[in-house]
Every structure is written in structure tokens, then in C-alpha cells.
Amino acid sequence: MDRFSRTTDGRNWLLVASFFGGVLSSSLVWYLSTLKSHGDENSRALFFLKGAMNMDDIRESLEELKNILNDLPVSFDDLKHRIGELPAFKKRRPWPWDRRKRKKTQDSVEGKHGEEGSHHSSADKQNSFNGSSPASPSLKSDFCIGSIFGMDVGGTLAKLVYFEQRAPVNSTTDSIGHRDRLYRNAASAQTVFMARQGLQSGQTAPNFTLRPLRQSSLVDLESNVDRERHWSDEKRRKSEIAISSPKRNTPSKASSDDLLHLKWMRQQSEPDNLQAYADSVDNPPLPKSTSFTDNALDDLDHDMHKNQSQPTNSMRRSRSMLDFSRDRAEALDQFYSFARRLDSYREGVKDDKLSFYSRELQGEFHFVHFETRRMQQAMDLIRTNNLHLNIKKMGATGGGAHKFAAEWEKELGIIMHKEDELDSLVAGMQFVLRTVVGECYSFRPATDTSSTSSVNLSRATSFRNEPSSSFESESELSLTKGTSVNGQEVEGVFIPETPPLAVDEWWWSRKVRRDTVSSSETYPYLLVSIGTGVSILRVDGPRKYERISGSTIGGGTYWGLIRLLTDIEDFDDVMRMVANGDPTKVDMMVGDIYGDKSDALEKLGLPANLVASSFGKLVAKEDPASGLKQEDLARALLMMITNNIGQVAYLNAKLSKTKRIYFIGNFLRQNKISQRRLSYAIDYWSKGEMEALFLEHEGYFGALGAFLLSQNVNEPSDAEEKAGRTEVFFKPASSEEKKMTRRPSL
Numbered sequence: 001m002d003r004f005s006r007t008t009d010g011r012n013w014l015l016v017a018s019f020f021g022g023v024l025s026s027s028l029v030w031y032l033s034t035l036k037s038h039g040d041e042n043s044r045a046l047f048f049l050k051g052a053m054n055m056d057d058i059r060e061s062l063e064e065l066k067n068i069l070n071d072l073p074v075s076f077d078d079l080k081h082r083i084g085e086l087p088a089f090k091k092r093r094p095w096p097w098d099r100r101k102r103k104k105t106q107d108s109v110e111g112k113h114g115e116e117g118s119h120h121s122s123a124d125k126q127n128s129f130n131g132s133s134p135a136s137p138s139l140k141s142d143f144c145i146g147s148i149f150g151m152d153v154g155g156t157l158a159k160l161v162y163f164e165q166r167a168p169v170n171s172t173t174d175s176i177g178h179r180d181r182l183y184r185n186a187a188s189a190q191t192v193f194m195a196r197q198g199l200q201s202g203q204t205a206p207n208f209t210l211r212p213l214r215q216s217s218l219v220d221l222e223s224n225v226d227r228e229r230h231w232s233d234e235k236r237r238k239s240e241i242a243i244s245s246p247k248r249n250t251p252s253k254a255s256s257d258d259l260l261h262l263k264w265m266r267q268q269s270e271p272d273n274l275q276a277y278a279d280s281v282d283n284p285p286l287p288k289s290t291s292f293t294d295n296a297l298d299d300l301d302h303d304m305h306k307n308q309s310q311p312t313n314s315m316r317r318s319r320s321m322l323d324f325s326r327d328r329a330e331a332l333d334q335f336y337s338f339a340r341r342l343d344s345y346r347e348g349v350k351d352d353k354l355s356f357y358s359r360e361l362q363g364e365f366h367f368v369h370f371e372t373r374r375m376q377q378a379m380d381l382i383r384t385n386n387l388h389l390n391i392k393k394m395g396a397t398g399g400g401a402h403k404f405a406a407e408w409e410k411e412l413g414i415i416m417h418k419e420d421e422l423d424s425l426v427a428g429m430q431f432v433l434r435t436v437v438g439e440c441y442s443f444r445p446a447t448d449t450s451s452t453s454s455v456n457l458s459r460a461t462s463f464r465n466e467p468s469s470s471f472e473s474e475s476e477l478s479l480t481k482g483t484s485v486n487g488q489e490v491e492g493v494f495i496p497e498t499p500p501l502a503v504d505e506w507w508w509s510r511k512v513r514r515d516t517v518s519s520s521e522t523y524p525y526l527l528v529s530i531g532t533g534v535s536i537l538r539v540d541g542p543r544k545y546e547r548i549s550g551s552t553i554g555g556g557t558y559w560g561l562i563r564l565l566t567d568i569e570d571f572d573d574v575m576r577m578v579a580n581g582d583p584t585k586v587d588m589m590v591g592d593i594y595g596d597k598s599d600a601l602e603k604l605g606l607p608a609n610l611v612a613s614s615f616g617k618l619v620a621k622e623d624p625a626s627g628l629k630q631e632d633l634a635r636a637l638l639m640m641i642t643n644n645i646g647q648v649a650y651l652n653a654k655l656s657k658t659k660r661i662y663f664i665g666n667f668l669r670q671n672k673i674s675q676r677r678l679s680y681a682i683d684y685w686s687k688g689e690m691e692a693l694f695l696e697h698e699g700y701f702g703a704l705g706a707f708l709l710s711q712n713v714n715e716p717s718d719a720e721e722k723a724g725r726t727e728v729f730f731k732p733a734s735s736e737e738k739k740m741t742r743r744p745s746l
């Protein structure tokens with residue numbers, strides 16, 4: 001979708017329409033005056049002045065007007081106070097489809113915004129537009145709300161996590177989605193895990209104690225909040241003991257059923273079945289006398305605040321707003337209401353579905369991202385909304401925490417409190433694994449091979465193909481219930497009667513929740529972070545990891561090449577597009593080299609429809625682009641990069657003797673095709689010995705970890721450490737404890 005139609009879509013229509021009305025007249029005057037000075041340069045746009053004669057002409061004219069507006073010193077996005085888009089930067093040879101697409105670029109703006117060193121001029125422009133003065137520490141109040149943030153600025157995306165202290169939301173009175181309800185009401189994953197261990201094994205489960213947050217130099221919460229949290233923690237601790245101690249926790253029939261039910265759901269269910277769990281938690285099975293339920297928390301909240309006036313608007317208020325000093329509450333209020341409005345600026349900036357409630361910290365985490373190349377616009381946005389005035393310092397990690405630190409300090413007066421990138425990554429992941437129910441998942445075949453004759457047939461008659469050969473047929477994958485081609489349906493997934501040879505991973509489509517928390521059995525594991533580049537860590541314990549490898553072929557490679565090869569400017573559009581691509585038009589197959597029916601193939605052990613060379617088919621074509629859709633290129637490229645990462649991951653897992661491979665990073669965001677491919681590939685190469693695992697918050701662990709580390713959340717006590725229970729806590733490794741393998745540069 002081009003930029004124009006996206007901005008005029010849906011709810012933005014009114015805004016754009018009124019904006020057009022306002023700007024039309026002034027831009028006409030402006031345009032007439034600039035025409036004189038630009039002469040021929042603008043002759044293309046003269047048509048607009050000649051008057052529109054029909055609908056096509058009008059459309060054409062509007063396009064021209066849009067281009068004119070795009071050249072204005074203040075962009076649309078600035079006017080809308082949102083994180084704007086960078087325009088496409090055309091520098092490549094046009095593809096056939098280029099003819100179809102409309103000009104939608106603001107090359108001149110890219111020149112100003114896109115590269116390092118240009119930030120100040122852009123900021124100045126913004127300042128002159130909105131009239132706000134440059135950030136200056138002297139403008140700051142004497143309190144800081146920076147302690148609610150964690151930021152991770154990577155090569156492609158900047159991720160921001162913020163924390164909102166509040167009591168659990170009563171889902172019956174709050175109109176929130178089912179996943180939100182699930183996250184907010186579910187017990188922590190760790191608690192559930194411990195409780196079930198106790199119930200199932202009959203052994204004494206260790207008491208799961210929760211320590212109050214320690215105040216660090218960054219934590220500037222009011223002391224009354226700490227007191228309250230301590231009080232709440234005490235109560236909650238008792239309830240946790242009640243849950244985890246077999247002696248006191250002779251389970252009621254209800255709780256026992258609930259846990260069994262939960263086990264079934266988390267091990268085997270499709271994600272949506274988790275709704276049932278959320279519902280069951282809405283009516284807590286544990287007796288009130290022994291458990292600190294959501295209702296109890298609500299009661300507590302009510303008791304604490306019954307004398308305070310309640311907010312009159314419908315916006316949900318965090319407890320922090322009520323507890324903090326008035327100034328601080330106002331600053332937080334301002335930020336939270338700004339953050340809520342972020343949803344409407346652009347879908348996907350705020351990942352609402354990922355918000356989760358932490359009972360441990362009694363608050364909710366929210367997740368926002370934007371492209372790092374838009375850093376200047378993000379800073380402008382912060383300044384325009386005066387969000388920086390009450391932030392002195394915030395936890396930050398990733399390369400950008402170093403690269404942009406000086407600018408943030410100079411322009412916004414915000415000091416980036418730098419946390420180690422890999423420490424943060426592991427800390428964030430650890431925290432989410434023990435907090436969020438249903439965080440981890442994997443992909444399995446749609447059904448057991450034994451139950452589907454057609455699949456058996458396929459397995460029996462096909463070669464055991466290299467995963468890199470397989471063409472994942474999205475059309476088959478996307479067939480759903482009710483589809484009636486020659487095949488059958490198993491668990492909602494369509495199994496064609498005769499699956500094509502060499503198509504193995506297409507039926508690895510069943511998303512299965514995995515019951516994984518940070519317990520000692522989970523180590524060691526391989527952590528493969530697919531960000532701009534790829535980092536590979538072997539994790540041996542909560543504080544023990546080693547960066548064992550990496551690869552330069554990662555998400556940045558994919559996105560960079562996609563921008564070069566196609567006209568797509570929104571990563572989410574790529575993910576929608578690849579579903580319709582056919583990589584066999586791009587990749588050279590074994591059959592293309594040997595011929596489809598060669599006897600030599602059997603000896604070689606490779607089928608004709610195996611990919612011999614990614615993109616190899618384009619070598620022999622006179623015009624490599626002819627007959628190709630950009631979908632085909634995008635799909636072939638996705639498979640190429642995914643296969644490469646899978647292979648590197650597998651080899652590293654083998655070298656490190658790890659059976660579990662967690663794949664994280666935003667390359668996998670909304671990218672089920674790569675996830676399924678990795679699942680299949682790891683299973684194939686390891687002959688079923690290893691498993692690929694994925695996490696719902698895949699791209700946010702660094703930012704979350706930066707928050708946790710900067711706030712010293714939950715350091716274990718010495719006693720806990722001695723008792724061998726450190727796996728439920730995280731403490732950053734000291735530099736001696738960390739072994740960083742340094743490889744020579746390539």
C-alpha cells in the first residue's frame with residue numbers, strides 16, 4: 001500500500017481530509033510562487049493547474065499535490081505528531097513492476113533524515129515548527145520517571161518497554177481482549193510450574209519467595225509505594241507458599257482439575273484454547289483464605305484508595321498515578337495517555353497484544369517499537385510531547401544505546417544508563433519465561449504420521465530431503481477447515497491427498513505451547529538471536545552464557561535486500577506478501593541441473609525438486625527479472641536466509657551439545673514461515689534429537705532486560721543462591737563470570 005492510501009485509510013481519513021482542506025489553499029499559493037522559480041522542474045505538475053477534467057485527471061492531480069506537500073519543509077508525519085516514515089530511497093535499476101507503482105518518495109527528506117550527522121538540522125526544523133525550546137536539563141523537574149523504561153536500540157529496530165504499576169485488572173469490568181485477559185489474570189508461569197511440580201511429583205516443592213524490589217540509584221519510586229509493595233509482597237508470599245507447599249496445599253478438587261487442565265492446554269493446545277485457562281483463572285479455584293487472588297488484590301486496592309477520588313474518565317488508571325506525588329502522577333499520566341494514543345498513530349508501533357501483567361512486580365509491561373532509522377523523528381516526537389522533561393535517566397541497551405547516547409543527552413537531556421546487550425537479552429528472556437504463561441511454543445507436524453495414510457505415503461516415497469530444498473506451499477498451509485480439495489482435515493489443518501515430494505515442512509504447522517520456565521532442567525540451551533545480524537549464545541544457567549558464534553546474514557540482510565529488490569517500505573507488508581510467492585521461479589533446482597529424470601539423482605541422494613542453488617535460476621535468464629513477481633523474490637530470499645540461519649544454529653547446537661534451540665529476535669516477528677521452516681529443519685538435521693523453540697516476546701527481551709537490570713529487580717539473596725534456587729532469579733553475571741568468546745573478524 002502506498003503512503004498516500006495508508007495515511008488516508010480508516011480512522012485517519014477525517015484527519016487527512018481536514019488537513020488537505022486546510023493546506024490546499026495555502027499550498028496552492030505557495031506552489032504558484034515556487035513555480036516561477038523552478039520553471040521546467042515543475043512542468044510535470046503544471047497539469048494540476050490546468051484543471052482536472054475527469055476522475056483520472058483528478059487522481060493524477062492529487063498525486064501531484066501530494067508530491068508537492070511531501071516537499072514541504074514540514075512532513076505529514078510531523079504534523080500528525082507521530083513517528084514518521086522515511087521515504088523510499090530509489091537508487092536501483094527499475095523492475096518491471098516499478099512501472100505500476102506510484103511515486104511515493106520524499107528523496108529530499110530522506111537526504112535530510114536518513115543519515116547520521118543530519119539529526120540536528122532535522123531537530124532544528126522541528127523546533128522551528130512547533131516552537132518548543134531545545135531540551136535542557138535545567139528545564140527538568142526534580143523527579144524522574146525514567147525508571148519505568150527500558151530501551152534496546154538495535155541496528156534496525158528500537159524497542160521500548162515501559163512499566164505501569166497497577167493492580168490486576170478485573171477482566172469482567174474491563175473491555176480487553178482475551179489475550180490481555182489471559183496475561184493479566186494468569187498466575188506467573190513460575191508459580192504454575194512450581195505448583196504443578198509439587199502436585200504431580202508429591203515431592204516438596206521449594207518455596208518460591210519473592211523479594212521486594214531493591215532500590216537502585218535509578219529507582220525513584222516514592223517510599224509509600226515501596227511500603228505498599230512490601231506489604232503486598234508479604235501477603236503474596238504467603239499465598240505463594242500456600243500454593244507451592246504440599247503440606248499446606250492439599251489441593252482442592254477444583255485446583256487440581258485446574259492444574260491438570262492447564263497442563264493439557266499448555267502442552268498441547270492451539271493458542272486460542274488458552275482462553276479456557278484465562279476463564280478458569282477469572283474464577284480463582286483456590287480458597288480465598290489461603291490464596292491472594294485477583295479479587296483480593298482488587299479489594300486491597302479498593303481499601304487503600306477508597307478515600308481517594310476515583311478518575312472520572314473511562315481511562316484505566318494505574319495505581320502509581322494514585323500513589324505517587326501529584327507531580328509525578330501527572331508526568332506518568334501524561335506519558336501513559338500518550339502511549340495509549342500511540343496505537344492510533346500507526347498499527348504495529350505499539351505491540352498491544354504483548355502487554356502482560358507481572359504479579360511479582362504488580363504492574364503491567366507494554367511494548368513499543370520503531371525503526372532505528374527514524375530515531376530523529378522519535379526524538380522529535382518525544383520533545384514535541386514534552387515527555388523528556390521528567391526523564392533524567394533510563395535503562396538502555398543495544399548498539400544504539402552507545403551510538404545515540406550523546407544525542408539523547410544533548411537534545412533531550414536524557415542519560416542512557418547503558419546495560420550490556422547480551423546480559424539484558426538473557427535477563428529479559430529469563431524474566432518472561434518465569435512470568436508469562438504460554439510464552440514458549442514450538443511447531444509440530446499437523447498430525448502424527450501414523451494417523452494419516454497420505455502423509456505416510458509421502459514420507460515413505462520421498463527422499464529424506466534436505467530442508468533447504470523444500471518449497472513450503474503456503475496455499476496448502478492456508479487451507480483451513482471446510483476446504484474440500486482431494487484431501488482430509490486433521491485438527492483443522494488440511495492434508496492434501498498427495499503432498500508434493502520434497503515438501504516436508506509444510507505440515508509442520510501445528511503451533512504447540514511448550515511448558516518451559518527457567519528451571520535447572522532447561523539448561524544448557526542455545527539462544528539464537530536473529531536481529532539485524534545473528535548472535536548465537538550457549539546458555540548454561542541464569543547467569544552463565546557464552547557467545548559462541550554469530551552470522552552476518554540476518555534480519556537486516558533480509559530487510560535490506562527486500563528494500564533493494566522490491567518497492568515495499570513496510571516490513572509487515574513483506575510478511576503478508578511472501579505468502580503468495582513461488583521461490584521455484586527463482587531458485588535453481590537439482591532437476592534444472594541434472595534433468596528431472598536422471599538416474600544419477602538416486603545415487604546422488606537428491607530429488608529433482610530440491611533447491612540446488614538459491615537464486616540460481618536467474619543466472620541463465622537473459623532478463624533475470626522477466627516473469628517474476630516481487631512476491632517470488634521475497635519468498636525465495638526469506639527461505640535462503642532462514643535456511644542459512646537454521647544450518648548455522650544446528651551446527652552450533654551440535655558443537656555445544658545442546659538439545660534446545662531458542663530462536664528470538666524480530667526477524668521472526670509475524671514470520672511463521674521462517675518459524676515453521678526452522679522447526680522442520682532442526683528436526684530434520686538432528687534426526688529428531690533437537691527442538692526449535694520460539695517465544696511470544698521474541699524481539700523485546702533486550703529492552704525488558706535493560707529495564708530489569710537498571711532497576712536491579714530481584715537479585716537473589718545469598719541464602720537463596722546457596723539453596724540452589726538461583727534459577728528462578730536473575731542476577732547479572734560479573735565480568736569474570738562471563739566468558740565472551742571473541743572470534744577474529746572476517
Ligand SMILES: Nc1ncnc2c1ncn2[C@@H]1O[C@H](COP(=O)(O)OP(=O)(O)O)[C@@H](O)[C@H]1O
Nearest residue numbers: 154155156157531532555556559571665666667
Ligand atoms: N517493522 C519492522 N521494520 C523493520 N524490520 C523489521 C520489522 N519487524 C521485524 N523486522 C525484522 O527484524 C529485524 C530486526 O530485529 P531486531 O531483533 O529488532 O534486531 P536489532 O536489535 O538489530 O534491530 C529486521 O532486520 C527485520 O528483519
Ligand SMILES: CC(C)(COP(=O)(O)O)[C@@H](O)C(=O)NCCC(=O)O
Nearest residue numbers: 154155531532533534535550551552
Ligand atoms: C553486532 C550484533 C551483536 C548486534 O546485534 P543486533 O543489533 O543485530 O541484534 C549482531 O548483529 C551480531 O552478532 N552480528 C554478527 C556478527 C558476527 O558474528 O559475524
